[in-house]
Amino acid sequence: xxxxxxxxxxxxxxxxxxxxxxxxxxxxxxxxxxxxxxxxxxxxxxxxxxxxxxxxxxxxxxxxxxxxxxxxxxxxxxxxxxxxxxxxxxxxxxxxxxxxxxxxxxxxxxxxxxxxxxxxxxxxxxxx
Numbered sequence: 001x002x003x004x005x006x007x008x009x010x011x012x013x014x015x016x017x018x019x020x021x022x023x024x025x026x027x028x029x030x031x032x033x034x035x036x037x038x039x040x041x042x043x044x045x046x047x048x049x050x051x052x053x054x055x056x057x058x059x060x061x062x063x064x065x066x067x068x069x070x071x072x073x074x075x076x077x078x079x080x081x082x083x084x085x086x087x088x089x090x091x092x093x094x095x096x097x098x099x100x101x102x103x104x105x106x107x108x109x110x111x112x113x114x115x116x117x118x119x120x121x122x123x124x125x126x127x128x
Contacts, residue, residue, distance in 0.1 A: 010035070052113045059113075063106045070099040 012020060024034035027045055037044060073092050081089055 052117050056110050056113050059106050059110050066099050066103050
């Protein structure tokens with residue numbers, strides 16, 4: 001599908017081009033997005049925005065790991081629960097409960113960081 005965008009040719013010295021590339025990399029954007037934002041006066045994202053984004057990504061990764069661990073523990077109970085001692089089954093169930101609590105804490109941390117990035121967005125109620 002053809003684009004309606006028009007190209008503008010801009011020439012840089014090798015040093016200028018390297019500087020533009022470095023600055024675009026610092027804010028994790030393409031050179032085109034970087035220059036477009038500057039020229040149109042949109043401003044550049046604040047550095048802490050990237051810190052929040054990385055923290056959110058890391059928290060979501062840990063949350064996914066917790067979910068996998070919980071699923072493996074549930075599978076252990078489903079497959080071999082009859083052969084396990086009641087004390088072991090109880091410990092596994094307690095671990096699953098702890099994992100759910102940890103996931104809730106991780107989700108709250110993600111929401112907190114998200115609303116620091118986007119303060120005007122209304123918080124959505126989440127059933128617990």
